[in-house]
Amino acid sequence: MLIKRAGRSGHRCAAAAGLAALLGVQAGAALAADLAPARPRFLDWSGGYAGVQGSAGASFGNYDFGPTTIGTRRVPAVSTGDATGSRDLGSDATTVVGGAFAGWTWQDGALVYGIEADLVGSNLKRGARSDALGFGYEALDPPFALIREKTDLFGAARGRFGYAFGNNLIYATFGLAGANGRVLATYPDLAGGPTATASRTLSYLGFTLGAGVQFAVDPHLSLGIDYRYSDLGESGRFGLGAVPGADGGAVTTRTGFVSNQMMARLIWHPESLALVPDDEDEPVKDARFSLHGQTTFVNQGVTGFRSPYRGPQSLVPDQAQATTTATLFLGLKLFENTELYYNPEFSQGFGLSRTLGVAGFVNGEAQKAGAPFPKLRSNRYFLRQTFGLGGETEEVPDGPNSIAGTRDVERITVIAGKFALGDFFDGNIYAHDPRVDFMNWGIWASAAWDFPANLPGFTQGLMVEYNRAEFAIRAAYTQVPKEPSSDVLDPRIFERAGAVVEFEGRYALPVLEQPGKLRLGLFSNVGNTADFRQVVALTQTGAFADINTAVAASREPRRKSGVYVNLEQALTPDLGLFARASVNDGRNESLSFTDIDGSVSGGLSLKGTAWGRPQDTIGLGAAANRISSSHRDYFANGGLGLLIGDGRLTYAPERAVEVYYALNLTKAVTMTFDYQHVENPAYNRDRGPADFIGTRLHTDF
Template identity: 40%
Template structure:
């Protein structure tokens, strides 16, 4: 605990984009934890209906100078630079009645992403967002009520879910969640690529790059989600608030003017006795975004909110796949798309994206708790979005002042080393071609180091 507080004081850092889920203590007996006495107390508290968990994640990233004949307001800085981020969570929970629990997640964050989290659509730090700070900032990341209703007496094997009390769940069940939380907590899950605190750091691997997920500028939103799961199938739906202005901290308070509706179908299966999953996520957002042609033909700088106050809609889709290949090897892939007619409003600036990767654990070299990851993403723009940037338009993440368009390419490789129970050290390398879709700039390599402790 002392080292976590020391990190807070010593480093300029900040927090997640919403996808970070790694707030659970290490699984297993208390004597195997980094703080055995604390873990034993945590387990006793959970048996009595209380949850106290925590984590701290520090990420340092640097890149050398790279080719860039010009730059714009939202360009990745071409000179060598380094930035770091830090988040500290204490997750609190209380069982209320049968199947009901309330979860609250106070979070402290501090710091900045590379170039202020600008200049790359597939941004390399999933712990970074656009509103960093030099001083520690305290806020509530999650505060929600969850009710689980059993539809069968059969129990599923206990899973390590950091946002739930330990123990098995009914195999067939309905779950209702209402309050403040990231959309990523429920939707677009993937066993091998979803948590930037323990897996791939890049936004395009933590979630679907071309899906404009509802969130504020720190990655959170208010809403309600309803889920049905049977072990073989899952159906999930949700309604959420959207940002009041482009990538803003404030959410739109008028539910008929701004909202996002999500629907996801999951199919869980075995292939050659190996578990796999296929997920289809569909979404519709209504925001005060403008159409690209209206911006290009009118005031190209009026990107914060529609001058008329009128709302527009955006439709989106993701196909998400995961498959265990061996005991120590898994694969994943995502394909995502949005209609590309209106501004990207909340997550990042992609209109189509395809990603895939592999994840190995270290059984073969005697390090079963270690993980190696390798993945790639290709993302692109709709014709209207491309014309906007070519005309000198500035989005909320990209904008070089001009554009020689090419698809943006991102590749990531990491090695996560279990240094001690509950403590991981990760070395990370990412390489980008055509940053922010601009063939005149780059390529650029980003080196990273991630330190994480869970308790």
């Protein structure tokens, strides 16, 4: 779960990759629109516009200090890593980026171009630590921020060039960017004299490039997601006070600054936009290709809560973070019943506390492989072979990773390649997709199922399914991570692997006359893990001074097995009920998902037909998670898990409640408002309860 920081060149490359990914996702959607029978049809975006933009926790900066001189000594340059304002990331205030913008757009057919200027406030800050800069302070315990820099104002003048399709716009941007900086220094006198301080105000000017998407939801309003990378250049060398004491001297240094920002936008169009009607597309039959895309932006914050102590993987109060994903779903029918799929995806941002501190984590889009810049990955590439067994047939709709056509209801399907196990197992139409329904990990999944996956949630292997109208049986054999919470999958698939078998029964209750499904899954994984009782014993007998050292030294191939039950039941055409229960043996470390040995969850999902909003959804769910007695002892002795570890533990089950309202704005755009309440985060009754408030903007094409 440790993330390597990129230097300035790394940020440039990552930003370029993220830009290409975003344009690829949306351009793919535009091409899909062009391929439809009555396309292209597009909105005329010409004219002036203005708006507000912002996010909490989605802005990151990378400061460089130095090389620095103190007297006649020279200290090499130091990168502070990725600066944010979140307290868990080395600073003392929550990052909020927000401001206003205005611009003018011209349009020639589907091609759009224009100019835009904006001004935003921020609270980016990070310090270069005393043990990194030296200055004689290497031995200070604990180290402290010897030199700190804060940026609270950004401005930009940019050109925009884009492509319009339907009521949507994709665009790239480039131009000039500026920012301020205030550098503060603190120099203790190691001989016991007074501490010296110094400060310097700086101005930066550099270039910016980025990309964005925009969706008209009203003749005068549109929503957007805007990403920008800014290289704000370097300052000249400047004096920064003097280090006191006999070994001190005058300090001179320089700074450099790059920034990655992701912001949601609300745009006002004074001249009314002529929206393209959201007509239902004609059904596509027997297609050769499938091309779709999605973008999801989640902004989430946690309020203050009781936190008498803090461990390395504790949830931190009073912070906000944001995540963004954009995915392209490509499908090609190679032969009859043989299909090839590829899903490039970029992701940016972190969950709260770097996706740490809650076993049933509160943002299903937050990956343990988060990054401050858009990071491009090939998340899925797989081959699907379908063997029809005759008899009744059914229509296959065009959709993400689905090519329109027909298939036998009774069939055998074989899938080989890279995929997410949740694509095929533990499904539930009411609680399974954190991009559109519940976001809490303990609600949208069978939380005690430690499904094999890398940090973003994917694995490689083989899945086989036998399907009939009344039931389906499916099984998978896949790679596991080389060690817990690793992004590298273990190549020794015949020695260490994951296996899961699921039975899905389909029925209609006579009383309700509404469909339902019941799924039963069995899983067993072999991975390189530690035994909880063993590492506690090794630590308590003094064989190891630290329990996490004992974990690393005692890992070997061990098995984790368990079972889950999953129910979905329609009560009316608009109201549905879901419930899950899952358990594993709780003896060894989990490999991939989260620190849960037993979980029950359930809730209701209601469409908005009764209040005239049939495409809206309101959901109410709850979950209760627990861990085994040996797992509790492990955390009580300072152990660290996949997501949690407060350094000590006063055990209580972790409980969560989530309610959301998904507001359908257009056929392609949904805005969700989400609230979660978590009791005993990380099973620790000394912490919390914690309240989480979030918004989610989701689009699909």
